[in-house]
Amino acid sequence: MSLKGAAYIAGAWEHPTRKAPDKSIALLHAECAKGALEDAGLTKDDVDGYFCAGDAPGGLGPLSMVDYMNLKCRHVDSTDVGGSSYQVAVGHAMEAIAAGRCNVALITLSGRPRSEGQATGTAPRPGNPAAPEMQFEFPYGPATANLYGMCAQRHMYEYGTTSEQLAWIKVAASHHAQHNPNAMLRDVVTVEDVVNSPMVSSPLHRLDCCVISDGGGALILTKPEIAKSLKRPLVKVIGVGESPKHQAGGEIDLTYTAARWSGPPAWAMAGIKPSDIKYASIYDSFTITVLMQLEDLGFCEKGQGGKFVADGNLISGVGKLPFNTDGGGLCSNHPANRGGITKIIEAVRQLRGEAHPAVQVPNCDLAIAHGTGGALGTRHCGSTVILERE
Amino acid sequence: MAYVARKIPFVGTPDTNPETKPFFQGADAGKLMVRRCTSCKKVHHYPRELCPFCFGNCEWQEASGKAKIYTFSVMERANPPYAIGYVTLEEGPSVLTNFVDCDFKALKIGQDVKVTFVKTEDGGPSLPFFTPA
Numbered sequence A: 001m002s003l004k005g006a007a008y009i010a011g012a013w014e015h016p017t018r019k020a021p022d023k024s025i026a027l028l029h030a031e032c033a034k035g036a037l038e039d040a041g042l043t044k045d046d047v048d049g050y051f052c053a054g055d056a057p058g059g060l061g062p063l064s065m066v067d068y069m070n071l072k073c074r075h076v077d078s079t080d081v082g083g084s085s086y087q088v089a090v091g092h093a094m095e096a097i098a099a100g101r102c103n104v105a106l107i108t109l110s111g112r113p114r115s116e117g118q119a120t121g122t123a124p125r126p127g128n129p130a131a132p133e134m135q136f137e138f139p140y141g142p143a144t145a146n147l148y149g150m151c152a153q154r155h156m157y158e159y160g161t162t163s164e165q166l167a168w169i170k171v172a173a174s175h176h177a178q179h180n181p182n183a184m185l186r187d188v189v190t191v192e193d194v195v196n197s198p199m200v201s202s203p204l205h206r207l208d209c210c211v212i213s214d215g216g217g218a219l220i221l222t223k224p225e226i227a228k229s230l231k232r233p234l235v236k237v238i239g240v241g242e243s244p245k246h247q248a249g250g251e252i253d254l255t256y257t258a259a260r261w262s263g264p265p266a267w268a269m270a271g272i273k274p275s276d277i278k279y280a281s282i283y284d285s286f287t288i289t290v291l292m293q294l295e296d297l298g299f300c301e302k303g304q305g306g307k308f309v310a311d312g313n314l315i316s317g318v319g320k321l322p323f324n325t326d327g328g329g330l331c332s333n334h335p336a337n338r339g340g341i342t343k344i345i346e347a348v349r350q351l352r353g354e355a356h357p358a359v360q361v362p363n364c365d366l367a368i369a370h371g372t373g374g375a376l377g378t379r380h381c382g383s384t385v386i387l388e389r390e
Numbered sequence B: 001m002a003y004v005a006r007k008i009p010f011v012g013t014p015d016t017n018p019e020t021k022p023f024f025q026g027a028d029a030g031k032l033m034v035r036r037c038t039s040c041k042k043v044h045h046y047p048r049e050l051c052p053f054c055f056g057n058c059e060w061q062e063a064s065g066k067a068k069i070y071t072f073s074v075m076e077r078a079n080p081p082y083a084i085g086y087v088t089l090e091e092g093p094s095v096l097t098n099f100v101d102c103d104f105k106a107l108k109i110g111q112d113v114k115v116t117f118v119k120t121e122d123g124g125p126s127l128p129f130f131t132p133a
């Protein structure tokens, strides 16, 4: 049985904060939950399924947060695949709703790496010593920026991709961010600005990187009968896919992402193709992340991503594929160093016609929100969500 | 032993985990040890007891130490900067490493490199690093 249309996104809310030194992570989660419920026209008592990931405080998956928010749940899931967890949660929530295991699913993300002074991309962070790869990786200084830098370097070698082409992705994001009052970086930048910004980890410059921000977001998924009883525009989940990619025992190929595997089942479920998409939210931890995912999702041929993103092709109202019209992680927000949920929230805004008028895509009826969690240079998960306005 | 300006941190269980101990013993003796499957004969990395290709059992083998750069990235934000990369060993698998004793600006994908060893800080084990051949 296809899950297509088994759930709707009835509520979507992004925390406006980008720096929250005075709020606990638990409070940020709860404020996001409240915001998404109010957006949907539902209450806390309606929630019977809760979905979170590793950013939820407490260490035992959902337990601390269901306690803090005093939720009465009959289904929980805390699959943690980094920034892609929230697309995965949409798929898992849809499965749970279709199976009758919950009717109203709440998904939250929050964090405050900015207030905590985390050097997210440039300082290697040791993980759990029990991770089998740790002793063969951590000594070599795998910070996030150099793990993506290695992908960009290989992509340039194999396909002739240039720093200027990558820069166009930041340029497009900045054109959108100028209209978002909550965005961290609202100045429009040029290709020259990006390639002349200081090198962080070659070949990625400072402006090839996303922001480090506090904040969060939440989503409410529910079954069709409930969604149709609410007053919000109907946003139907029509395709989902998830897949991890890793080092494969040493058979390493850094030229593609897990989107190559998470995309096809999502396209098949939705019964549409990339050229049908009117708006794309594409995970943007770095410019190279966007370029590789666009190729792997089928928006262009493998290796042609550089040409595809150049010359404003991702700018709303200018190019063929408007992307990340809130400014994305590159300019607006990357809460908890996990950008998956904000990708889905902006896609919902676009489908409802509630994006900023300057970036709203006319007649936006089909959108994609793709996430990547972990690091493209070692192991990561790709997760794809395709949404339709009904 | 190669010279590295950066202190090399270590998190792991080089002495107490028999699955990986021969790798670190080898490194301390200047040998790059890899795992070859007794069933499918393929070499993998990082080293595991069960082959990640077929779950067959593996034996240790000394690698030649010859490799080619698959990719790299120079972390210029760090002080001192360092160059991370994957090298593809002559025996097959690609291995995460750092490049040492070289001009980072001259690094090239496809370049021939050879193994050298660096001691990790605080009395940790030696680890394989790579330098232009």
Ligand SMILES: [Zn+2]
Binding pocket: B037, B038, B039, B040, B041, B042, B051, B052, B053, B054, B055, B056
């Ligand atoms: Zn085998």
